[in-house]
Amino acid sequence: xxxxxxxLARQINRAExxxxxxxxxxxxxxxxxxxxxxxxxxxLDRDSRLTRGDFEALFESQLISRHLxxxxxxxxxxxxxxxxxxxxxxxxxxxxxxxxxxxxPAFLHYRSGGFMAERFxxxxxxxxIYDSALSFAASRED
Numbered sequence: 001x002x003x004x005x006x007x008l009a010r011q012i013n014r015a016e017x018x019x020x021x022x023x024x025x026x027x028x029x030x031x032x033x034x035x036x037x038x039x040x041x042x043x044l045d046r047d048s049r050l051t052r053g054d055f056e057a058l059f060e061s062q063l064i065s066r067h068l069x070x071x072x073x074x075x076x077x078x079x080x081x082x083x084x085x086x087x088x089x090x091x092x093x094x095x096x097x098x099x100x101x102x103x104x105p106a107f108l109h110y111r112s113g114g115f116m117a118e119r120f121x122x123x124x125x126x127x128x129i130y131d132s133a134l135s136f137a138a139s140r141e142d
């Protein structure tokens with residue numbers, strides 16, 4: 001391969017590929033259906049202590065993390081931010097934040113967006129989207 005040949009990996013927007021695959025999977029999912037959807041306070045499984053509401057909150061934290069990553073990429077392409085490293089693929093860290101107290105020490109990795117979004121739920125008035133957006137556009141004047 002010549003040095004002037006374009007790098008195929010740089011021509012593919014992997015975030016778009018993952019987003020499209022996830023959307024297609026959800027759109028076409030035909031798994032088992034409950035006879036009656038559980039209420040927000042009911043567990044989804046008799047062996048779990050997590051309720052439907054808990055699972056929805058965890059999923060939302062994961063979506064927040066993924067969408068912040070996508071937005072950071074858009075801002076980077078527009079040269080509005082300097083550098084981005086996303087959390088995509090590490091959204092499951094939200095479960096660790098759910099299990100921990102907000103006061104527990106956490107030595108976070110840069111891919112801990114799901115953890116951060118879920119942990120913010122434990123303190124009133126916190127907004128992980130707003131705070132992350134500020135960090136994307138931080139300047140020395142801030």
